[in-house]
Amino acid sequence: MKFFTLFIFFALYLFASNECVTCHKGIEDIRDKNSGMMKEIFKVAEKAGHKGNDCIVCHGGNPEAKTKEKAHAGTVEYFEFEKGPKEFYPAPGSSWINEHTCGMCHPQQVGAQMNSLMMTEQGKIQGAMWSFGGKEGYEHTAGTFDTKNPTNPDARLGTDIYKKYMQKLASMEPQVFPKANHELPNAPSVEEIHKDPSLAVYTYLRQECLRCHTGGKGRFKRGDFRGMGCSSCHIPYSNEGFYEGRDTNISKNPGHLLVHQIQSSRKVKVSVHDINYSGVPVETCSTCHNRGKRIGVSYQGLMETEYKSTFDAEGNE
Incomplete structure (x- = not known):
């Protein structure tokens, strides 16, 4: 029985295809392919019988399906018994399922999130x-x-x-x-x-x-777009909520990540058009930290004034 299971996984390894990038052609690598993080992700993909397919390690789904409906459903057989996504996850960083995604490599951080x-x-x-x-x-x-x-x-x-x-x-x-x-x-x-x-x-x-709170997404309006769980800080969103990457199949409606990349330390680079930056920008923090003590906008050197009506494009009340 054990030999038969190994044979099945070996066959999958040889003949598995990655239809994810057929539809999502041009999508940004979530991290640099030479980074330690991506090397670990590729190791998991190889163990799952899908060498080179980093998509399934975080999102799950069916990488051999030819239609969106079938591709965005279920998970590969390996993850049903091993650590990994148990279903298709559009938002892998979500607090409610990230023990099966981010938690594979960062169990302590994911374990601590509920009490933060x-x-x-x-x-x-x-x-x-x-x-x-x-x-x-x-x-x-x-x-x-x-x-x-x-x-x-x-x-x-x-x-x-x-x-x-x-x-x-x-x-x-x-x-x-x-x-x-x-x-x-x-x-x-x-x-x-x-x-x-x-x-x-x-x-x-x-x-x-x-x-x-990091267990939910922000309000669907300008300045409040963000991810959930780990993505609250580590996935970039713009104030307008538009995707500005190279994947033509991601919706152009508001409510999407800025680019399909992770922002973290000063060593990690994120590219948006011709702009490169590192770290977690304060704009990510101020998505939430702009009320109460206003620490997000205070950090930017902005000071709250007495209440006034909203401003027009020229800065007039």
Whole structure:
């Protein structure tokens, strides 16, 4: 039986085709082919019996299908039993499935994401609830989703110095470091708010403040386009939400990544037309960090003024 399985995989290896790039001709490499990341991705593709096909390692799907509907469905047989995408993933960085994609190589980072403030929003939530009458007192127990902290502090991601610092901080401020978060209630009805106006905080949080947690995409409007999960920071989006790469089969409607490339460290280059940059630009941060303390726009040297009406193309109110 083992010999038969090896024979099947060897046959797939020899005859597998990559129809992904037949349709998506010209699409940018997600990373430079000579980078350590791409070398690891190609190793996984080869193990899966599809040498040279990096697409399936993150997106899944059927690389031999001739139609979009069949190509964008399922996954290759290897990933059904091994680490890898279990279905076709249009957005591989999403928090809800990235344990099968990014998590193959970055398990610690993916494992820590659910308890990060960018996911739980617990500080923002507690601050708002306090101003609406102290709905849960000083306790930071409400979050965007139900989450639990590791029972073993050493299981946390970070250096030994960082872990010791956080343990000390947690002992000093236990109300800020609960063992678990419960999911914030949904927005109440108008009738419920009439009976208890303080419940309006849940409407405020659900409809405005919490749209920026990394478990969901931004609002479908200018300046709010971004990815989910890992892609929130590591996939570039423009303010207008248009794809500007070389793949003619990616929709020209708004709501798409700027180019099919990962932005990360200063060593990693991203190319958009004739512009090259490295690192994660502050524009990515300000997609979310432009309210509250306005830290994203403050970092750019912009200062908030008293409220004025919107400006026209010439800068007039």
